[in-house]
Amino acid sequence: MKDENCIFCKIANGEIPSRTLYEDEDFRVIMDLAPATKGHSLILPKQHYKNLYEIADDTAAKVLPLAKKMANLMTEKLGCDGFNIIQNTNEVAGQTVFHFHMHLIPRYDSDGQNLTMKAHETPAEELDAIKQQIIK
Numbered sequence: 001m002k003d004e005n006c007i008f009c010k011i012a013n014g015e016i017p018s019r020t021l022y023e024d025e026d027f028r029v030i031m032d033l034a035p036a037t038k039g040h041s042l043i044l045p046k047q048h049y050k051n052l053y054e055i056a057d058d059t060a061a062k063v064l065p066l067a068k069k070m071a072n073l074m075t076e077k078l079g080c081d082g083f084n085i086i087q088n089t090n091e092v093a094g095q096t097v098f099h100f101h102m103h104l105i106p107r108y109d110s111d112g113q114n115l116t117m118k119a120h121e122t123p124a125e126e127l128d129a130i131k132q133q134i135i136k
């Protein structure tokens with residue numbers, strides 16, 4: 001399924017040119033136009049899924065092995081020191097393009113990027129209550 005109004009559908013299926021690093025029947029991996037670090041890339045499924053809630057399980061199952069393959073390739077070729085992989089679902093989480101994509105962000109010891117989370121000290125009872133809310 002494709003969405004004719006979706007720019008990532010057009011990029012993933014080759015209708016709009018991109019800096020493609022990898023392609024197979026299910027995915028295209030492209031360089032991000034505004035990279036957070038050197039080599040920042042995006043895994044795009046060729047089918048249109050809006051986000052994590054909607055991606056088909058069989059496609060989702062192929063995303064992490066592909067992320068690993070690309071991380072190994074970029075580590076070898078770019079000499080990065082680590083990786084962040086990020087998937088934003090919905091505006092609240094920072095999603096701006098509503099076609100599922102996984103960010104591949106090579107990290108370098110001195111890249112100056114800050115992708116760390118703000119941690120909240122939380123009482124044990126509150127953690128227990130949240131756990132019950134999720135699994136009950």
Ligand code: AMP
Pocket residue numbers: 007018030031032033034035042087088094095096097098
């Ligand atoms: P997100 O905020 O998770 O939806 O990420 C969207 C990402 O897509 C951002 O990092 C943008 O820089 C990137 N982006 C948007 N349009 C293009 C494009 N035409 N080609 C490559 N990257 C793009």
Ligand code: ZN
Pocket residue numbers: 002003006007008009010047048049098099
């Ligand atoms: Zn799309």
